[in-house]
Amino acid sequence: MADTLTPVLTAGWGDERSWTLEAYRGRGGYAALDTALGMAPADIVTMVKDSGLRGRGGAGFPTGMKWGFLPPEDPEDPKPRYLVVNADESEPGTCKDTPLMMASPHTLLEGVIISSYAIKARTAFIYVRGEILHCVRRVQAAVAEAYAAGHLGTDIHGSGYDLDVVVHTGAGAYICGEETALLEGLEGRRGQPRLRPPFPAVAGLYASPTVINNVESIASVPSILEHGADWFASMGTEKSKGFGIFSLSGHVKRPGQYEAPLGVTLRTLIDLAGGIREGHELKFWTPGGSSTPILTAEHLDVPLDFEGVGEAGSMLGTRALQIFDETTCVVRAVLRWTEFYKHESCGKCTPCREGTWWLVQTLANLEKGIGSESDLDQLDDVCDNILGRSFCALGDGATSPITSSIKYFKEEYLAHLSGGGCPFDPIRSTVFADEGVLTP
Incomplete structure (x- = not known):
């Protein structure tokens, strides 16, 4: 198991009061922020590009490339830039971002600060699904701790960089997981998708350049700053780099979150989860939540990366592996x-x-x-x-x-x-x- 699992985001989840700033500092938290603040923003974008990090919210679009789509700053028409974190996790079967925010919200916050600095944003929004009120309160408490410790606000760590973070509670619409509908909700309107173009990078929140990323994508950034792009790229497969949280639910003995390199197989993950429940066998499963085409037992050894799952006729999505045995209709x-x-x-x-x-x-x-x-x-x-x-x-x-x-x-x-x-x-x-x- 130690050779297969790569606990990075999940490494401190079992620590006592893991969600507190004190516990996060004990794990080396906010050291990557100091590294980032000593770099040029463009160099951070390049590092994230070189790491091969792809969006962990389902689409798998290269994160650094997405940041690079922001137009150059125009001194004659200065517009603010925004970072928006999509924490509206509500796909049936998807359950990785909520436990991440509950167990280690400061991992996300450090990623938010570094990412905002990289794209030159002065305000960031974390859009959390309204039904998970306990998670909203956990993230709000972490934001308050970060302000009190000088990780947020004005002149962060003496760098001259200012950043404000707003935790926004959604009204409970699944459609707001779609990034442009999320922007509509943030602006106080009914959550409905926008026509594109213009794309959010050009005219997003309040018609200003905006980057929208998933929780796990942003939370992965501090580890890249800490260990380097080559370290992250050394895991995973040729085109799907790094690690990810695989959420196993359903008819396995030990359902839960398993953090492993992309390219791991379902067979391996089921073994780590103790196997299918006693006396039963796998019938069908979803690789990325209920919106992805289902697969069967014949796909147990398909590499769980963007290309491997695509070749099998489905999508990796959010790595929400719902497991169903032969008793399921x-x-x-x-x-x-x-x-x-x-x-x-x-x-x-x-x-x-x-x-x-x-x-x-x-x-x-x-x-x-x-x-x-x-x-x-x-x-x-x-x-x-x-x-x-x-x-x-x-x-x-x-x-x-x-x-x-x-x-x-x-x-x-x-x-x-x-x-x-x-x-x-x-x-x-x-x-x-x-x-x-x-x-x-």
Whole structure:
């Protein structure tokens, strides 16, 4: 296990009162900030580029390159620059940023200060999902500690650099995980995606140049400053550098957060998690939360990096590995996810607003054993009319589990129809077992 896991972000999670400034300093906290303040901002951007750090929020876009998209400062039209941290973690199955902020909020804050200095921002926002009030309070307390210790405010560490950090609580909309909808929420409007261009790097928050990054992306920056770009790039794979937090949930013996180099396999992670629960076997899993196409046991040895998972037909996403054994009805699981996306659609664009409604109706009927085989073709048709035609990725994400589940488990959909209901229903399972159709 010691050879596989790379505890960097998670290294101090087990320390007593790990979330306090005192505990973080005991782990060498804020030393990387001193290193950064002694460098030119452009050199920090170059270091992050050289490290190969890619966004840990799902898309995997190179972080340093994203910073580099900010336009040059114009003395004739000076505009403030902003850093916005996306902590609106709400994808079903995704659960890495919240424990990071709970266990070590100062890791994030040090990353915020360094990143803000690198892009020459004087104000940073941390947008936290409103439902996780305990996390909001934890981050607010850490910000207060940082101000009191001189890590935030004016003339930080005597460098002449000033920075203010605002912790903003969202109103609970999943759509605000989309970066432009998040900006709308920050500005006090309804959370709905913006048309692009202009992109946030040019006209983001308050129409000013803005960088938006995920919690884990920003929290990874201090370790790069501390150990160097080559150290970070030495882990992971050729195109997916570094380490990441893999969140295992579902039918494993020890669900939790496992920090390992990108490219580790699910087989290895399941072994670290104690294996599938006793007497059962893996049926299907999500590599990056419910918005990524599902995979099966035949993909146990796929490298969990952006390229490997992409070649397998899915996306690495947020590394939210939801594990389902053979007792799970794939139709019911997909229906539950689709109900979530229907509920959380902001309604701005027709394909997503109307399409997710029709997906739920069709799936609900199939789960009850109502309908015909042609309904599967209808599902594919509706998904095709949503994919790539929505304002944002919510619509695309809603289609992913449906099309992939039909691809791998079409016979299970048909078994619902032939048997007049779900074969995994405990009352009906005995009848189906006698008929030899499908058993849990």
